[in-house]
Amino acid sequence: MSIRERLSGNEAIATAMRQINPDVFAMFPITPSTEIPQYFAQYVADGKVDTEFICVESEHSSLSACLGAEAAGCRAVTATSSAGLSFMNEVLYVAASSRLPVVLAVSCRALTGPININHDYSDSMAERDSGFIQLYAENNQEVYDNYLMAHRIAEHPDVRLPLMVCEDGFITSHAIENIELEEDAAVKAFVGEYRPENYLLKKENPLAVGPYGVSGYYMEARVAQAHAMMNAKKVILDVAADFEKTFGRSYGFFESYRMEDAELAMVIMGSSAGTAKAAVDELRAEGVKAGLVKIRVFRPFPGEELAQVLSGCKAVAVMDKSEGFSANGGPLYAETAGACFNLEQRPKMVDIVFGLGGRDFTVEAARSVYGRLEQIARTGETGPLYTHMGQREA
Amino acid sequence: MIEIRWHGRGGQGAKTASQLLADAAFMAGKYVQSFPEYGPERSGAPITAYNRISEERCSVHSNIYDPDYVAVVDETLLESVDVTGGLKTSGAIIINSAKSPDELKPHLRGYAGRVCTIDAREISQRNLGAYFPNTPMLAAVVAVSGCVDREQFLKDMEESYRHKFAKKPQVVEGNLKCLREAMDEVRYGA
Missing domain, CATH: 3.40.50.920 (Rossmann fold)
Known part of the structure; x- marks a missing residue:
């Protein structure tokens, strides 16, 4: 049974994160971050999640920490906005090319200058070639639903790519509207556990993550990554079909x-x-x-x-x-x-x-x-x- | 659909008031939108917040230019902000002021619709011992706009306060009195 609620986009994402209970949430705690880690910090304090919640000194570091966690076999998430996303730029490419399926919530906002805090897609569009999957939403409901589908898409063995769940800054992130939430158990059952095939701490199969790629092999890695993005199309539709069967709301490309x-x-x-x-x-x-x-x-x-x-x-x-x-x-x-x-x-x-x-x-x-x-x-x-x-x- | 625009100053809680109104309408079974318009954020600067209240989900996400109702949390804004801009004459403006509607009408740039005032300061201080304009303003907007049925509103708000102030039950009664008295003490202009 869906739960009738009214939430902002930020609260909707934080709620989805609470229901999913990721292993690691690494975040930069001040502006231009979003309210998402603030809400999540409350869940941590209230014992509603057992996520390792790590405050770091920059967005470059928050995504780097997520990367480390993912490489170790954990499900890691973070959230940011605007200049914060720009500051992650270098690490976005590392996450994507290392095939680490971090899920990143982005409240899309303008970039400087002139200095402006409001909504447009300057930040996320600047990262369109980073190798992240990008999902966009019209309202809080779609942001929530995209988030529920995000981990399954990103972590799918045919994909293994990081993913941005994008919402419109202020217009969606700060607007309170009606929303249909799903029950915690139903969300957990839909999203499932993250069980990567290989990871750094798996002693049966030692693994290097992020090594140098000589010219003779660099291109193979990039093409494999490009194929993963092509594969994501089918997975996105498959996950959407299961989402519709489970929760009744329909999504496509x-x-x-x-x-x-x-x-x-x-x-x-x-x-x-x-x-x-x-x-x-x-x-x-x-x-x-x-x-x-x-x-x-x-x-x-x-x-x-x-x-x-x-x-x-x-x-x-x-x-x-x-x-x-x-x-x-x-x-x-x-x-x-x-x-x-x-x-x-x-x-x-x-x-x-x-x-x-x-x-x-x-x-x-x-x-x-x-x-x-x-x-x-x-x-x-x-x-x-x-x-x-x-x-x-x- | 009812569209409402709130004018206040940063820090006074116009955004919070618009969220409280959305809560009240949501509890009454409506579809709601509550959203702020952010400029350079600084305490005391004029800010705007909006509500849409409807029977079906509203897909429009623009600001509101032709509101049915305008709520002004700080009457000093009447001189500097065009608070009645686009306001429908079939609607009303609700101003937090000790003054009467007739006294304020000349400051409203010729607005021909209904002018209402509510002394939120006095009501708040009488019932809560401090100045929290949001609660009386919320009640006044509900009373004037009729966007939520009065008895339903008071019942839902009581439930909400009992939940919100579970650890401070002594403030529930003051807030409820604030709501009831504000609904009764709105002064309606011609």
Whole structure:
């Protein structure tokens, strides 16, 4: 039986962590960390978990400690945000290439500068090539559900990759909303115990973790890692299918919202997708064939599946909530356009960078995007391919 | 759906008040959202918090620009913040003040809807012996907006206080009196 509750995204993640009771939680205890370790510290103090809770002096160290724990055969978790994630950068790559399935909760926020604490995907998008699996969520429920699925995906023998459970900073992390929690025993049964095949402290099979890879072997290791990311696609869907069977909520690589006969579509992530759904509903009521695709899994990127869904559209707007400074559009646009390139029939596609540093995204703003798509579909002219939404004129 | 915007100053608890309102509506079986808008965080700076209360889950996660109700925890904000911006005239503004609605109306930039005041300071000091504006403000917003049934609200809040203050049962009665008296002492303008 689900438990009706109301929690912030941070509380939802901390609750999932408590239910899972990981072996190690290493964390940097002050800003820009999140409230997640604060809630978890209470569980430790109250004896609700028997996790080894380690406070360290930086995010570089918190992930390093998780890495050590994972290499020793433990299930390790941590949480961070913004500059904290950037500070982990070097170690993210080590975790991924050492194939250590740490689960990292990220409250996605802007990077400096100007100094800003609010939501966008500058931090997580900057780590899109780190080798972490990345799951994104529209609201607290999806963050919680993603967290319940995270360890099984990351630890699967065909995958063995670290994973980021991403939530929208403040909009999800600090907003209190209704949520359906699952019972502790049901969560424990679903997530299961972590029993790695090989680990440092297994004396029957001594193992080196993180050695030098000479040019003659480095590439083999990297390709094996790339294959693990490809394998993750099947595992993500398998775990989602079991999750639906167990708890009744359905997840895929992305959510197609009113896409059946959609001519105008938005590709978007996170809480903004929820706001855009309201615009889609209004437009549908007015007879406009609008739809949207909300990306849940950004790494691995479900290019083939996404291209299939978009192939019937006339015009698509990709909504990037980070500025990649490529001078050619944001990261979600690059992925989406690349994925659609080999379609026989492909839609016109533009990139709109929006919502940086917490700039609000409203139902009206979403409607204006569909207004532009309608014009593109009608005239066949895209206008500028790469624009920014709602910024002040110079 | 009812949309509410809270104005306060950092440290006064407008965010907490919006969370308490979400709790009350949640206990009454509603879908809720409670979220703060963060600027540079400093004590005393104007802050905004929001509530959405609905019968079904609301997927919209933008700020609220056309609220049904506005709650002002600190009346000194009336001069510096456009607290009635976008406020529906079919709704109301609820201001924590010892003044009457008629006295404050001229400071509301021509807002044509209903103005309500509540002396949260006096009610809080009378019942709790200290200034905690949130409890009376919460009750006033529930009374004016009708977003939760009064008896249901008082019953749920009593249960919540008994749980929250399990180790300090003596403060439960004061808080409950605060709620009841605030609901009765809202001053409604024309």
